[in-house]
Amino acid sequence: MAFVCNWCTYAGADLAGTSRMEYRPNVRIIKLPCTGRIDPLFIIKAFENGADGVLVSGCHPGDCHYTTGNYHARRRWIGFKNLMEFTGIDMRRLHFSWVSASEAIKWVDLINNVTGEIKKIGPFMEYKGLK
Amino acid sequence: MEEQLRNKAKELLETGCVKVVIGYGWNRTKTRTAPVFITRPEDADRLVWNPLCVNNLSVYLTRKFKDIQALGKPAIVAKGCDIRNIVVLITEAQVRREDVVIIGMTCGGVVYRQELWKGELKPEIMPTKCANCGVRNPRVADFVIGERSSFTPPEAPTGMVFDKIKAIDAMTPAERWNFWIGEFSRCIKCYACRQVCPLCYCERCITEKNMPQWIETSAHPRGNLSWNLTRAMHLVGRCTFCGECERACPVNIPLNLMNQKMIQVVDEAFAFKSGYDEKTHPPMIVFSPDDKEGFIK
Numbered sequence: 031m032a033f034v035c036n037w038c039t040y041a042g043a044d045l046a047g048t049s050r051m052e053y054r055p056n057v058r059i060i061k062l063p064c065t066g067r068i069d070p071l072f073i074i075k076a077f078e079n080g081a082d083g084v085l086v087s088g089c090h091p092g093d094c095h096y097t098t099g100n101y102h103a104r105r106r107w108i109g110f111k112n113l114m115e116f117t118g119i120d121m122r123r124l125h126f127s128w129v130s131a132s133e134a135i136k137w138v139d140l141i142n143n144v145t146g147e148i149k150k151i152g153p154f155m156e157y158k159g160l161k
Numbered sequence: 162m163e164e165q166l167r168n169k170a171k172e173l174l175e176t177g178c179v180k181v182v183i184g185y186g187w188n189r190t191k192t193r194t195a196p197v198f199i200t201r202p203e204d205a206d207r208l209v210w211n212p213l214c215v216n217n218l219s220v221y222l223t224r225k226f227k228d229i230q231a232l233g234k235p236a237i238v239a240k241g242c243d244i245r246n247i248v249v250l251i252t253e254a255q256v257r258r259e260d261v262v263i264i265g266m267t268c269g270g271v272v273y274r275q276e277l278w279k280g281e282l283k284p285e286i287m288p289t290k291c292a293n294c295g296v297r298n299p300r301v302a303d304f305v306i307g308e309r310s311s312f313t314p315p316e317a318p319t320g321m322v323f324d325k326i327k328a329i330d331a332m333t334p335a336e337r338w339n340f341w342i343g344e345f346s347r348c349i350k351c352y353a354c355r356q357v358c359p360l361c362y363c364e365r366c367i368t369e370k371n372m373p374q375w376i377e378t379s380a381h382p383r384g385n386l387s388w389n390l391t392r393a394m395h396l397v398g399r400c401t402f403c404g405e406c407e408r409a410c411p412v413n414i415p416l417n418l419m420n421q422k423m424i425q426v427v428d429e430a431f432a433f434k435s436g437y438d439e440k441t442h443p444p445m446i447v448f449s450p451d452d453k454e455g456f457i458k
Binding site for chain 2: 070071074075078091092098101102104105106107108109110111112113114115116117118119120121125126127128140156157160161
């Protein structure tokens with residue numbers, strides 16, 4: 031599951047597509063206007079609905095289409111990442127990244143790496159098995 | 162101290178300076194203190210002050226309590242730690258500083274559970290926050306009642322909560338996961354933590370929004386995890402570690418651990434402690450281009 035921003039990472043993924051680059055098909059991309067729009071609850075909800083890993087990606091700091099959205103997002107993630115770690119979620123399942131509109135190669139590598147890492151640890155049975 | 166407090170409340174009500182005094186009073190059996198709302202000067206003698214005054218009354222300043230707001234301008238009896246919550250409410254534009262009269266009480270600590278009170282205040286029955294308290298002399302107050310306390314908090318914070326956080330940090334992710342799932346599995350979704358929290362003042366909580374249903378409302382482990390994580394996340398950079406959520410929890414989930422951990426994270430990442438300055442914005446609504454992280458690739 032990948033939450034990406036409309037202006038950089040989605041455009042980067044689009045570039046990877048139009049350049050006919052191949053990458054692992056396991057990712058489901060959800061486009062949002064900005065990384066600042068990504069509520070931590072989205073990530074929890076993704077895990078709850080069965081995602082084995084979550085990737086969050088947006089514009090590099092300073093490049094936000096809305097000037098400051100990714101700075102706000104970065105603050106939130108600093109808190110959220112530590113909270114998830116403290117709860118005991120394996121940090122190989124939750125990834126954060128900056129991918130710009132021209133970085134199709136970075137996007138392809140990122141997806142391949144993240145998918146490979148999650149395939150190694152397998153499905154998120156701890157969460158799915160909660161009853 | 163109690164006498165001074167009653168006189169002050171009487172004076173404020175008689176002059177018409179405030180319309181209601183929010184303070185502590187005895188319950189019927191005089192074993193616990195309960196919030197009282199004094200509107201007539203002759204009732205001011207119902208106010209009490211002792212180490213059983215553990216409630217954080219700042220919750221009554223929020224918009225959760227419209228009927229109390231309707232009474233008129235309040236004066237509030239507050240310990241140093243309660244004032245930190247009022248300060249956060251001021252920074253978040255929930256109260257204006259000039260709209261509330263704060264009667265600060267110098268405090269020697271309170272009891273963690275009121276049933277432990279045997280007439281003497283010992284460190285064993287005090288919560289962790291009292292052992293590390295830096296606000297026994299209230300900072301932002303209109304009046305301060307009581308003698309100055311000379312207590313200085315220890316250099317490194319001590320107490321059960323801090324020890325447990327260290328123990329959890331030392332665990333493997335799988336152990337941490339099992340620990341928290343075990344704790345959260347007891348949650349019955351009574352939302353007492355939210356009701357008692359002075360900083361949970363949303364008129365419509367995220368858990369009550371059902372289109373879409375963000376958080377499952379049944380007491381199922383999956384929904385329990387979502388609820389407790391979301392509440393912890395909403396308190397990042399705001400929580401003052403008043404400990405009311407854990408005290409109110411009927412199934413004793415150690416919410417203090419999670420909240421104190423996030424306080425430490427915020428302090429490390431943004432060098433911010435909530436509730437000390439009513440002019441600084443909380444860290445999650447501002448940003449700095451120089452924020453440091455090592456995990457965004």
